[in-house]
Amino acid sequence: MLIGEVVGSVVSTKKDEQLESFKLLVVQVRDHGNRPKDQYVVAVDSVGAGPGDVVLYATGSSARQTIITKDKPCDAVVMAIVDSWDVQGENVYEKWSE
Amino acid sequence: MYLGRVTGRLVATVTYPGLEGVKLQLLEPLDEGGQRTGEQLVAACHLNVGPGDLVHYIDGREAALVLPETFVPVDVAITGFVEQLDVNGRAIPQDVQPQDAQPVSDVGSKAP
Amino acid sequence: MMLCDVIGTVVSPSEQTPALDGRVLLVVRPVSPTGQNATNKPRVAIDTIGAGVGDRVLVIDEGNSGRQILGAKDAPVKTLVVGFVDEVEMGGRVVYDHRAGR
Numbered sequence: 001m002l003i004g005e006v007v008g009s010v011v012s013t014k015k016d017e018q019l020e021s022f023k024l025l026v027v028q029v030r031d032h033g034n035r036p037k038d039q040y041v042v043a044v045d046s047v048g049a050g051p052g053d054v055v056l057y058a059t060g061s062s063a064r065q066t067i068i069t070k071d072k073p074c075d076a077v078v079m080a081i082v083d084s085w086d087v088q089g090e091n092v093y094e095k096w097s098e
Numbered sequence: 099m100y101l102g103r104v105t106g107r108l109v110a111t112v113t114y115p116g117l118e119g120v121k122l123q124l125l126e127p128l129d130e131g132g133q134r135t136g137e138q139l140v141a142a143c144h145l146n147v148g149p150g151d152l153v154h155y156i157d158g159r160e161a162a163l164v165l166p167e168t169f170v171p172v173d174v175a176i177t178g179f180v181e182q183l184d185v186n187g188r189a190i191p192q193d194v195q196p197q198d199a200q201p202v203s204d205v206g207s208k209a210p
Numbered sequence: 211m212m213l214c215d216v217i218g219t220v221v222s223p224s225e226q227t228p229a230l231d232g233r234v235l236l237v238v239r240p241v242s243p244t245g246q247n248a249t250n251k252p253r254v255a256i257d258t259i260g261a262g263v264g265d266r267v268l269v270i271d272e273g274n275s276g277r278q279i280l281g282a283k284d285a286p287v288k289t290l291v292v293g294f295v296d297e298v299e300m301g302g303r304v305v306y307d308h309r310a311g312r
Contacts, residue, residue, distance in 0.1 A: 007243065007300050007301070008243050008298055008299050008300035008301070008305070009298070009299050010213070010268065010295055010297070010298050010299075011295070011296045011297035011298075011299070012268055012293035012294055012295050012296055013294070013296055014259055014293065014294040014296075015259065015268065015292055015293030015294065016258055016259065016279050016292045016293065018278065018279060019268075019292060019293060024211070024268070026213070026243045026298065026300065038242065038247070038249060039249060039250075040212065040213065040242055040243060040249060041211070041212065042211040042212055042213060042268060043211070051300070051301060051302070059272075060272055061272070061274055063272075064274070064275075071278075072275075072278075073270060073274075073275035073276070073278045073279045073292065074211075074270075074275060075211060075270050075271060075272035075275050076211060099235075099253060099254035099255070099288065099289050100251070100252075100253055100254060101220075101237070101252065101254060127251065129251055129252055130217055130218060130237055130239065130252045135251045136251075144227070145225050145226070145227070146225055147225060153222075154220060154222065154235070154254045156286055156287075156288055156289075157288075158273065158288065159273055160273040160276075160286045160287065160288045161286065162286075163229075163273075163284055163285065163286035164227050164286040168284060175286070177226060177227045177230060177286060178220075178222035178225060178226030178227060178230055178235075179222050179224065179225035179226065180220055180221070180222050181221050181222055181223065181224060182219075182220070182221040183218060183219075183220050183221075183237070184218050184219050184263075185217050185218035185237055186217055186218060186263070187263075
Protein backbone atom coordinates (compact mmCIF):
# COMPACT_ATOMS: atom_id res chain seq x y z
CA MET A 1 0.00 0.00 0.00
CA LEU A 2 1.15 3.51 -0.70
CA ILE A 3 0.12 6.96 0.42
CA GLY A 4 -0.97 9.75 -1.87
CA GLU A 5 -3.22 12.76 -2.12
CA VAL A 6 -6.23 12.89 -4.40
CA VAL A 7 -5.53 15.87 -6.63
CA GLY A 8 -8.10 15.39 -9.34
CA SER A 9 -10.28 13.14 -11.41
CA VAL A 10 -10.31 11.79 -14.95
CA VAL A 11 -13.25 11.64 -17.32
CA SER A 12 -13.02 9.04 -20.05
CA THR A 13 -16.06 8.20 -22.15
CA LYS A 14 -14.36 6.02 -24.72
CA LYS A 15 -12.75 3.18 -22.80
CA ASP A 16 -12.73 -0.57 -22.49
CA GLU A 17 -16.24 -1.67 -21.43
CA GLN A 18 -14.87 -3.57 -18.42
CA LEU A 19 -13.72 -0.21 -17.01
CA GLU A 20 -17.19 1.33 -17.14
CA SER A 21 -18.69 2.36 -13.77
CA PHE A 22 -15.27 3.12 -12.31
CA LYS A 23 -14.69 6.52 -10.72
CA LEU A 24 -11.13 7.45 -11.64
CA LEU A 25 -9.03 9.61 -9.34
CA VAL A 26 -5.68 11.26 -9.99
CA VAL A 27 -3.47 10.52 -6.99
CA GLN A 28 -0.20 12.33 -6.40
CA VAL A 29 2.25 10.10 -4.56
CA ARG A 30 3.56 11.26 -1.15
CA ASP A 31 6.82 10.20 0.50
CA HIS A 32 7.04 9.04 4.14
CA GLY A 33 7.30 12.62 5.34
CA ASN A 34 4.11 13.69 3.53
CA ARG A 35 6.05 15.54 0.83
CA PRO A 36 4.46 15.29 -2.63
CA LYS A 37 6.47 13.55 -5.34
CA ASP A 38 6.35 14.30 -9.06
CA GLN A 39 4.60 10.99 -9.62
CA TYR A 40 0.94 10.36 -10.35
CA VAL A 41 -1.32 7.34 -10.46
CA VAL A 42 -4.82 7.04 -11.86
CA ALA A 43 -6.67 4.86 -9.34
CA VAL A 44 -10.20 3.48 -9.04
CA ASP A 45 -12.10 4.86 -6.05
CA SER A 46 -13.68 2.30 -3.69
CA VAL A 47 -14.29 4.43 -0.58
CA GLY A 48 -15.75 7.74 -1.82
CA ALA A 49 -12.55 9.76 -1.65
CA GLY A 50 -12.40 13.22 -3.15
CA PRO A 51 -9.96 16.00 -3.97
CA GLY A 52 -7.79 16.97 -1.01
CA ASP A 53 -8.07 13.62 0.74
CA VAL A 54 -4.88 11.85 1.74
CA VAL A 55 -5.50 8.22 0.85
CA LEU A 56 -4.02 4.75 0.83
CA TYR A 57 -3.92 3.03 -2.50
CA ALA A 58 -2.87 -0.43 -3.58
CA THR A 59 -1.37 -1.39 -6.91
CA GLY A 60 -0.90 -4.56 -8.91
CA SER A 61 -3.04 -7.63 -8.32
CA SER A 62 -3.97 -6.34 -4.85
CA ALA A 63 -5.98 -3.65 -6.62
CA ARG A 64 -8.53 -6.31 -7.56
CA GLN A 65 -9.22 -7.28 -3.94
CA THR A 66 -12.17 -4.92 -3.44
CA ILE A 67 -15.79 -5.72 -4.33
CA ILE A 68 -16.01 -3.10 -7.07
CA THR A 69 -12.71 -4.09 -8.69
CA LYS A 70 -12.96 -7.86 -8.20
CA ASP A 71 -12.11 -9.68 -11.45
CA LYS A 72 -11.91 -6.34 -13.27
CA PRO A 73 -8.95 -4.99 -15.21
CA CYS A 74 -7.69 -2.56 -12.60
CA ASP A 75 -4.13 -1.96 -11.43
CA ALA A 76 -4.61 0.71 -8.74
CA VAL A 77 -7.37 1.21 -6.18
CA VAL A 78 -7.94 3.82 -3.47
CA MET A 79 -9.06 1.72 -0.48
CA ALA A 80 -8.72 4.00 2.57
CA ILE A 81 -8.88 7.66 3.55
CA VAL A 82 -6.10 8.55 5.97
CA ASP A 83 -7.03 10.35 9.21
CA SER A 84 -3.59 10.74 10.71
CA TRP A 85 -0.14 9.43 10.23
CA ASP A 86 2.96 9.27 12.42
CA VAL A 87 6.58 8.62 11.54
CA GLN A 88 9.03 7.84 14.38
CA GLY A 89 6.63 9.20 16.95
CA GLU A 90 6.08 12.46 15.10
CA ASN A 91 2.78 13.38 13.60
CA VAL A 92 3.21 14.21 9.91
CA TYR A 93 -0.45 14.43 8.94
CA GLU A 94 -3.71 15.10 10.74
CA LYS A 95 -6.89 15.29 8.68
CA TRP A 96 -8.94 17.17 11.26
CA SER A 97 -6.24 19.63 12.33
CA GLU A 98 -7.72 22.60 10.48
CA MET B 99 6.71 -2.87 -22.64
CA TYR B 100 9.68 -0.69 -23.34
CA LEU B 101 12.00 0.12 -26.21
CA GLY B 102 15.54 -1.20 -26.12
CA ARG B 103 18.53 -2.14 -28.20
CA VAL B 104 20.38 -5.43 -28.07
CA THR B 105 24.02 -4.75 -27.23
CA GLY B 106 25.43 -8.23 -26.78
CA ARG B 107 24.98 -11.86 -25.93
CA LEU B 108 25.47 -13.79 -22.75
CA VAL B 109 26.11 -17.48 -22.36
CA ALA B 110 25.30 -19.44 -19.21
CA THR B 111 25.71 -23.19 -19.22
CA VAL B 112 24.29 -23.83 -15.77
CA THR B 113 20.73 -22.53 -15.58
CA TYR B 114 17.52 -23.33 -13.76
CA PRO B 115 15.61 -26.25 -15.36
CA GLY B 116 13.39 -24.93 -18.14
CA LEU B 117 15.87 -22.29 -19.25
CA GLU B 118 17.99 -24.66 -21.32
CA GLY B 119 18.21 -23.39 -24.88
CA VAL B 120 16.80 -19.98 -24.03
CA LYS B 121 19.03 -17.29 -25.50
CA LEU B 122 20.20 -14.53 -23.18
CA GLN B 123 20.94 -11.09 -24.61
CA LEU B 124 22.19 -7.87 -23.13
CA LEU B 125 20.06 -4.85 -23.89
CA GLU B 126 19.99 -1.19 -23.10
CA PRO B 127 16.67 0.58 -22.45
CA LEU B 128 16.00 3.48 -24.81
CA ASP B 129 13.78 6.52 -24.81
CA GLU B 130 11.69 7.60 -27.78
CA GLY B 131 14.67 9.40 -29.34
CA GLY B 132 16.91 6.35 -29.22
CA GLN B 133 18.90 7.60 -26.23
CA ARG B 134 19.82 5.19 -23.46
CA THR B 135 17.77 5.64 -20.29
CA GLY B 136 19.26 3.24 -17.78
CA GLU B 137 21.48 0.33 -16.85
CA GLN B 138 21.91 -2.58 -19.21
CA LEU B 139 19.72 -5.60 -18.60
CA VAL B 140 19.96 -9.28 -19.36
CA ALA B 141 16.89 -10.43 -21.25
CA ALA B 142 15.66 -13.86 -22.21
CA CYS B 143 14.99 -14.11 -25.91
CA HIS B 144 13.00 -16.57 -27.98
CA LEU B 145 13.11 -14.55 -31.20
CA ASN B 146 15.60 -14.16 -34.00
CA VAL B 147 17.28 -10.91 -32.93
CA GLY B 148 20.90 -10.06 -32.24
CA PRO B 149 23.30 -7.29 -31.23
CA GLY B 150 22.46 -3.91 -32.75
CA ASP B 151 18.77 -4.66 -33.22
CA LEU B 152 16.10 -2.27 -31.96
CA VAL B 153 13.55 -4.29 -29.97
CA HIS B 154 10.70 -4.01 -27.49
CA TYR B 155 10.80 -5.94 -24.25
CA ILE B 156 8.58 -6.78 -21.31
CA ASP B 157 9.49 -7.00 -17.63
CA GLY B 158 8.02 -8.60 -14.53
CA ARG B 159 6.13 -11.87 -14.33
CA GLU B 160 4.93 -11.52 -17.91
CA ALA B 161 8.48 -11.93 -19.22
CA ALA B 162 8.41 -15.68 -18.62
CA LEU B 163 5.19 -15.96 -20.64
CA VAL B 164 7.17 -15.13 -23.79
CA LEU B 165 9.12 -18.38 -23.45
CA PRO B 166 8.06 -21.93 -24.33
CA GLU B 167 8.34 -22.96 -20.66
CA THR B 168 6.39 -20.29 -18.79
CA PHE B 169 7.13 -21.24 -15.17
CA VAL B 170 10.74 -20.08 -15.12
CA PRO B 171 12.57 -17.40 -13.12
CA VAL B 172 12.89 -14.74 -15.79
CA ASP B 173 12.03 -11.05 -15.34
CA VAL B 174 12.97 -9.45 -18.66
CA ALA B 175 12.24 -10.86 -22.12
CA ILE B 176 12.36 -9.52 -25.65
CA THR B 177 8.89 -9.36 -27.26
CA GLY B 178 9.65 -8.14 -30.77
CA PHE B 179 12.04 -6.79 -33.36
CA VAL B 180 11.18 -3.17 -34.16
CA GLU B 181 11.01 -2.79 -37.91
CA GLN B 182 9.73 0.74 -37.88
CA LEU B 183 9.42 3.31 -35.12
CA ASP B 184 7.79 6.66 -35.70
CA VAL B 185 7.85 9.23 -32.93
CA ASN B 186 6.21 12.60 -33.48
CA GLY B 187 6.32 11.97 -37.20
CA ARG B 188 10.03 11.21 -37.13
CA ALA B 189 11.33 7.77 -37.98
CA ILE B 190 14.06 6.44 -35.68
CA PRO B 191 16.59 4.54 -37.77
CA GLN B 192 17.18 0.88 -37.01
CA ASP B 193 20.90 1.08 -37.62
CA VAL B 194 22.08 3.50 -34.91
CA GLN B 195 24.98 1.84 -33.14
CA PRO B 196 24.52 0.85 -29.51
CA GLN B 197 26.18 3.37 -27.23
CA ASP B 198 27.91 0.71 -25.22
CA ALA B 199 29.14 -1.58 -27.98
CA GLN B 200 32.15 -3.43 -26.71
CA PRO B 201 34.12 -6.29 -28.20
CA VAL B 202 32.64 -9.59 -27.15
CA SER B 203 35.19 -11.71 -25.36
CA ASP B 204 35.39 -15.40 -26.17
CA VAL B 205 33.27 -17.78 -24.23
CA GLY B 206 35.46 -19.49 -21.69
CA SER B 207 38.00 -16.70 -21.34
CA LYS B 208 37.92 -15.55 -17.76
CA ALA B 209 37.51 -11.91 -16.91
CA PRO B 210 40.22 -10.69 -14.52
CA MET C 211 -3.32 3.24 -14.45
CA MET C 212 -1.52 6.27 -15.69
CA LEU C 213 -2.11 9.25 -17.90
CA CYS C 214 -0.02 9.15 -21.06
CA ASP C 215 0.39 10.96 -24.34
CA VAL C 216 0.60 8.86 -27.47
CA ILE C 217 3.81 9.99 -29.17
CA GLY C 218 4.47 7.35 -31.79
CA THR C 219 3.93 3.96 -33.33
CA VAL C 220 5.95 0.77 -33.45
CA VAL C 221 5.77 -1.91 -36.12
CA SER C 222 7.36 -5.30 -35.62
CA PRO C 223 5.43 -7.75 -37.82
CA SER C 224 8.15 -10.14 -38.84
CA GLU C 225 9.67 -11.04 -35.50
CA GLN C 226 7.48 -10.74 -32.43
CA THR C 227 5.90 -12.88 -29.77
CA PRO C 228 2.70 -14.44 -31.24
CA ALA C 229 0.45 -12.72 -28.68
CA LEU C 230 1.21 -9.39 -30.39
CA ASP C 231 0.19 -10.55 -33.87
CA GLY C 232 -2.48 -8.28 -35.32
CA ARG C 233 -2.16 -5.78 -32.46
CA VAL C 234 -1.39 -2.10 -32.91
CA LEU C 235 1.56 -0.94 -30.81
CA LEU C 236 1.88 2.68 -29.68
CA VAL C 237 4.72 4.57 -28.01
CA VAL C 238 3.26 6.35 -24.98
CA ARG C 239 4.85 8.74 -22.50
CA PRO C 240 3.55 9.08 -18.92
CA VAL C 241 2.61 12.69 -18.18
CA SER C 242 1.51 14.73 -15.17
CA PRO C 243 -2.22 15.60 -14.98
CA THR C 244 -1.66 18.98 -16.63
CA GLY C 245 0.37 17.25 -19.33
CA GLN C 246 3.18 19.74 -18.97
CA ASN C 247 5.94 17.37 -17.97
CA ALA C 248 6.84 13.79 -18.64
CA THR C 249 7.04 11.75 -15.44
CA ASN C 250 8.62 8.53 -16.62
CA LYS C 251 10.32 6.89 -19.55
CA PRO C 252 8.22 6.00 -22.60
CA ARG C 253 6.57 2.63 -22.95
CA VAL C 254 5.30 0.52 -25.78
CA ALA C 255 1.58 -0.19 -25.29
CA ILE C 256 -1.00 -2.31 -27.08
CA ASP C 257 -3.89 -0.23 -28.40
CA THR C 258 -7.43 -1.41 -27.56
CA ILE C 259 -9.48 1.71 -28.33
CA GLY C 260 -8.20 3.08 -31.63
CA ALA C 261 -5.99 5.83 -30.21
CA GLY C 262 -3.51 7.76 -32.31
CA VAL C 263 -0.53 10.09 -32.03
CA GLY C 264 -1.44 13.22 -30.07
CA ASP C 265 -4.19 11.60 -27.97
CA ARG C 266 -4.07 11.64 -24.18
CA VAL C 267 -4.95 8.19 -22.93
CA LEU C 268 -5.31 5.94 -19.88
CA VAL C 269 -2.70 3.20 -19.79
CA ILE C 270 -2.86 0.13 -17.60
CA ASP C 271 0.49 -1.51 -16.82
CA GLU C 272 -0.28 -4.78 -15.10
CA GLY C 273 -0.32 -8.22 -16.66
CA ASN C 274 -3.45 -9.76 -15.22
CA SER C 275 -5.58 -6.75 -16.14
CA GLY C 276 -4.03 -6.70 -19.58
CA ARG C 277 -4.79 -10.34 -20.26
CA GLN C 278 -8.35 -9.84 -19.05
CA ILE C 279 -8.97 -6.94 -21.41
CA LEU C 280 -7.57 -8.81 -24.38
CA GLY C 281 -9.22 -12.06 -23.29
CA ALA C 282 -5.88 -13.74 -23.85
CA LYS C 283 -4.94 -16.27 -21.20
CA ASP C 284 -1.19 -16.65 -20.53
CA ALA C 285 -0.27 -13.97 -23.09
CA PRO C 286 2.87 -11.95 -22.36
CA VAL C 287 1.06 -8.61 -22.36
CA LYS C 288 1.20 -5.94 -19.72
CA THR C 289 1.00 -2.39 -21.05
CA LEU C 290 -2.31 -1.48 -22.72
CA VAL C 291 -4.05 1.70 -23.84
CA VAL C 292 -7.53 1.22 -22.32
CA GLY C 293 -9.23 4.61 -22.33
CA PHE C 294 -9.36 7.91 -24.09
CA VAL C 295 -9.07 10.91 -21.74
CA ASP C 296 -11.74 13.56 -22.28
CA GLU C 297 -11.11 15.68 -19.24
CA VAL C 298 -8.82 15.93 -16.22
CA GLU C 299 -10.02 17.99 -13.30
CA MET C 300 -7.78 19.26 -10.50
CA GLY C 301 -8.91 21.44 -7.63
CA GLY C 302 -12.29 22.05 -9.26
CA ARG C 303 -10.62 23.29 -12.41
CA VAL C 304 -10.42 21.47 -15.72
CA VAL C 305 -6.68 21.21 -16.46
CA TYR C 306 -7.07 19.15 -19.60
CA ASP C 307 -9.96 19.19 -22.03
CA HIS C 308 -9.69 17.08 -25.13
CA ARG C 309 -12.18 19.17 -27.10
CA ALA C 310 -10.31 22.37 -26.33
CA GLY C 311 -7.13 20.70 -27.55
CA ARG C 312 -5.64 20.82 -24.00
